[in-house]
Amino acid sequence: MNFASNAAFDLAEQRIEEEREAAIAKSRAALKASGTTDCVDCGSTISIARRRVYPSATRCLECQEFVEKEARCR
Numbered sequence: 001m002n003f004a005s006n007a008a009f010d011l012a013e014q015r016i017e018e019e020r021e022a023a024i025a026k027s028r029a030a031l032k033a034s035g036t037t038d039c040v041d042c043g044s045t046i047s048i049a050r051r052r053v054y055p056s057a058t059r060c061l062e063c064q065e066f067v068e069k070e071a072r073c074r
C-alpha cells in the first residue's frame with residue numbers, strides 16, 4: 001500500500017468513504033426501526049446474525065441468556 005497522497009485520489013477516496021458512511025447510517029436506521037442495534041444492558045452491538053433471528057431483540061446473546069436464567073430462578 002502506497003500512502004503517498006495525491007489530492008484527486010484523496011478526494012475520490014473521501015467520496016467513497018462518505019457514500020459508505022451514508023449506506024451504513026441508512027442500514028443502521030433501518031435496523032433501529034425494527035428494534036435496536038445495541039444491547040440495552042451492556043451497550044455492545046447485537047450481532048446481525050442474532051438480529052436476523054430476533055429482529056426485536058434488545059439485548060445481546062450474553063445478556064439475554066443471563067436475564068432468562070434469572071427469570072427461571074425466580
Ligand SMILES: [Zn+2]
Nearest residue numbers: 039042060063
Ligand atoms: Zn449485553
